[in-house]
Amino acid sequence: MNFDLDPELVALREVARKFANEVIKPNARKWDEQSDIPPEVYRQLGELGFMGLLIPADLGGSELGYRGATTIIEETARHCGGTALMLCAHNGLCCGHIMIGGSDEQKRRYLPRLASGEWIGAWGLTEAKCGSDAVAMETMARLDGNEWVINGNKMFITNGGKADVFVIMAVTEPTGAVAKNRISAFIVERGTKGLIIGAKEDKLGVRASNTVALTFDEMRIPKENMCGEQGQGYKHALMVLERGRISIGALAVGLGRGAVEEALTYAQQRVTFGKPLIEHQAISFMLADMATRVEGARLMVRKAAWLQDTVGQSRLEACIAKLQASEIATQVGLDAIQILGGYGYIKEFPVERYMRDAKLMEIGEGSSQVQRMLIARSLLEAN
Ligand SMILES: Cc1cc2nc3c(=O)[nH]c(=O)nc-3n(C[C@H](O)[C@H](O)[C@H](O)COP(=O)(O)OP(=O)(O)OC[C@H]3O[C@@H](n4cnc5c(N)ncnc54)[C@H](O)[C@@H]3O)c2cc1C
Structure with a gap:
């Protein structure tokens, strides 16, 4: 097992770090407050190849694999969890599902435009x-002619x-089949009649990302827009989620790293009782524990990414990585607020945002409880 990044990935990490420092960092608070990322940022991310992280090169993607994708996600999340979540949903969930279940024709129609950031x-x-x-x-989805x-x-x-472009799951066989085989996936394009997009949710964290409800009211799509075979939607969704958890783990590591770095900087500057905070052992030990936890989580994310890239499977490791990294990110965020004291509690400093962003990682793409259920099941299966 090799956890080192290839020289090309180290170079790409520098590109992502530069973009995150120059574009994301100065704007992250504004995007959080306005609950929006400006359209030109999507375009810039597309130009950098970050909207097609996993898509094969012959379809216009960057084909970075999970070691590469998690590197980019971590760098983005270092300054803005919402931007990183947008990338995770676009790359891992939507593009990921089309890569798993889509026909060659669907891949050719959707993936190049998704990879460029046009869609x-x-x-x-x-x-x-x-x-x-x-x-x-x-x-429910019912077939009516074509x-x-x-x-x-x-x-x-x-x-x-x-x-x-939306990939959505719906029941195609209300009765008769095993529950998980009743579900199919469909590709739906914006503007489809009967697709009703709800108002933007007002969230605790990851506010830069856009979150809405969708309603389907007699929404009609061509028969050939099924993604994968009928009844395979749930199976493919589980594969998407397994892989998605690696990216959410990386997102959480980025937020945790941000909290450690901000707290470390502050602790070197703030003087109490005649010396910098960092020279009080209680604070330096807190920082040591925070850094230890984040580094451990990063290693687990790398292991899951490495397995996904090499053997194409990371079921248990992706759950452990996501569970560990997400819970650590929230705790480290809280610890960073504590180290900054009153300044940690105000929005001028980013640590309160990192903590708000981190909490979602314990809920989305399988909550911590669901991860524990899956890990416990794996333990029993292995026994
Ligand atoms: C900001 C945001 C973005 C999201 N993005 C997407 C997206 O792009 N696509 C998408 O499909 N979904 C998305 N989700 C949904 C997310 O994946 C779900 O919220 C999550 O899976 C939990 O489902 P739920 O909210 O219905 O909670 P529930 O399933 O109702 O669970 C409520 C609580 O009970 C716990 N619980 C449930 N069952 C058990 C059990 N058997 N044992 C113990 N505890 C249990 C859960 O862990 C949770 O803590 C998003 C959610 C948020 C908030």
Whole structure:
């Protein structure tokens, strides 16, 4: 197992770090306050190749694999969890599902435009009445001649208000099949009649990312817009989520790193009782613990990414990486606020935002409870 980054990835990390320092860092607070990322940023991210992180080069993507993608996500999240979440939903969820289930024709139609950033992608599994228990979904698709007619809703869809392309899951066989085989995936384009995009959610964190509900009211799409075979939607969604957890782990590591770096800088400058904070052992030990936790989480994310890149499977490791990194990021965010004292509590300093952003990583793409359920199941299977 080699956790070192190849020289090309080190170079790319520098490109991402420069962009994050020059474009994301100075604007992250504004994007958080206005709950929006300006359109030119999507375009710039496309030009850098960051909207096609995993897409094959022959379809216009950067084809970086998970070691590469997680490197870019961590650098982005270092300054803005919302921007990184937008990238995760676009690259890992929407593009990821089309890469897994899409026909050659679908890949050729959608992936190059998604990779360039011309089109933005979203992915819909969660509904108003079900998230963790996704097989309980109620959105229905029925075939009518050459069209699928879809009725139902999706909740909390990242990029939903901006997206040109949506991959959504719906029940195609209401009865008869095993529950998980009743679900199929569909590609829906913006502007489709019957697709109703809800108002932007007003969130605690990752506010720069766009989150909406979707309603499907007799929404008609061509028969050939099914993504994958009928009944394979849930199986493919689980594959998307398994891989997505590696990216969410990297996002959490980026936020944790941000909290450590900001707290370290502050602790060297702030003087109390005649010496810098860092010279008080209680504070330096806190920082040592924070850095230790983040580095451990990064190693686990790298292991999951390495497995995904080399053997194409990281079921247990992706769960552990996501669980560990997300809970650490929230705790490290809280610790950073404590080290900054009153300044940690005000928005002039970014650590309160990192903590708000981190909390989502314990909820989305399988909550901490769901990760523990999956890890426990893996332990039993291995026994
Ligand atoms: C900002 C944001 C962005 C999101 N983006 C997307 C997106 O792009 N696409 C998408 O499809 N979804 C998205 N989601 C949805 C997200 O994945 C779900 O919120 C998440 O899966 C949890 O589902 P839920 O909210 O319905 O909670 P529930 O499933 O109702 O769970 C509520 C609580 O109960 C716990 N719980 C549930 N069942 C059990 C159990 N059996 N044992 C123990 N504890 C349990 C959960 O862990 C959670 O803490 C997003 C959510 C947010 C907030």
